Amino acid sequence: MPEENAFLQLQQLSVTYPGEAHQVLSPLNIQINEGEFVCLLGPSGCGKTTLLNCMAGFQSYEGNLLLQGQPITKPGRERGVVFQEYALFPWFTVEQNVMLGPRINGLPKTERIRIARKCIRMVGLDGYETYYPNRLSGGMKQRASLARALANEPSILLLDEPFAALDEQTRETMQSELLRIQDESGVTCVFVTHSIAEAVYLADRILVLLPKPGRIALDLRLKLPRIRDRNDDRLFHYQKMISSVLREEEIPSLFSARKQLSNPLAL
Numbered sequence: 001m002p003e004e005n006a007f008l009q010l011q012q013l014s015v016t017y018p019g020e021a022h023q024v025l026s027p028l029n030i031q032i033n034e035g036e037f038v039c040l041l042g043p044s045g046c047g048k049t050t051l052l053n054c055m056a057g058f059q060s061y062e063g064n065l066l067l068q069g070q071p072i073t074k075p076g077r078e079r080g081v082v083f084q085e086y087a088l089f090p091w092f093t094v095e096q097n098v099m100l101g102p103r104i105n106g107l108p109k110t111e112r113i114r115i116a117r118k119c120i121r122m123v124g125l126d127g128y129e130t131y132y133p134n135r136l137s138g139g140m141k142q143r144a145s146l147a148r149a150l151a152n153e154p155s156i157l158l159l160d161e162p163f164a165a166l167d168e169q170t171r172e173t174m175q176s177e178l179l180r181i182q183d184e185s186g187v188t189c190v191f192v193t194h195s196i197a198e199a200v201y202l203a204d205r206i207l208v209l210l211p212k213p214g215r216i217a218l219d220l221r222l223k224l225p226r227i228r229d230r231n232d233d234r235l236f237h238y239q240k241m242i243s244s245v246l247r248e249e250e251i252p253s254l255f256s257a258r259k260q261l262s263n264p265l266a267l
Helices: 048-056 094-104 109-122 138-150 168-185 196-202 233-261
Strands: 008-015 025-032 037-041 062-067 079-082 156-160 188-193 205-210 215-221
Touching (some): 008 048, 025 048, 025 215, 037 048, 037 196, 048 062, 048 079, 079 138, 094 109, 109 138, 109 168, 138 168, 168 196, 188 196, 205 233, 215 233
Parallel strands (some): 037 188, 037 205, 079 156, 156 188
Antiparallel strands (some): 008 062, 205 215
């Protein structure tokens, strides 16, 4: 049974792909509170994106996954999804891209325009409403993608490495902008990343996943202010803590690989 007042709750959630014997995700029990910024952090292959896809309704799973007490079985407007690829329709302007969700939901044109312009302003794209995606920089395209997700007024944003393709300066700007947007909207965020520094800068809470099968190795709540100084020594302290957890997984793997190579029967 779901806990009372739980916002997003995973109960014994696991994933095994058809035709494969091993689990992609071992049974997970996680509760995410409303308004939290949670980062899913870990190496490639640990199941971060698979877990996010479960939350988005794109991936089947075993166990229970509940949003405000309701099971997630398919995509829904209460969950906004932002991908690493911008996924903007090139034949639509910024405003038309952002209006797409409200249009599908049957809102009248005046309301669609009002919502789109509010979200475009929120992500800092004022003046670019009539631009097509091919005229936008990478950072601007990701702002437009974020505005489109916000236009459905979701209760939770699911972000899959949205800044990974950006240059370092733009990425840092977008990280700060995302924190501002979350503070302004109050939306809950679940953010996938492989960058320890990014997770520590953004998150109230970090779930560190390790692979084979995907499992939670560390559930870390950061005792830091929401507006953070990138040079704060406490950020480096948390980074070292997380790095040590990840290294503990690497050392046995390296030892096993060396042992296998030293065995002539393994060749």
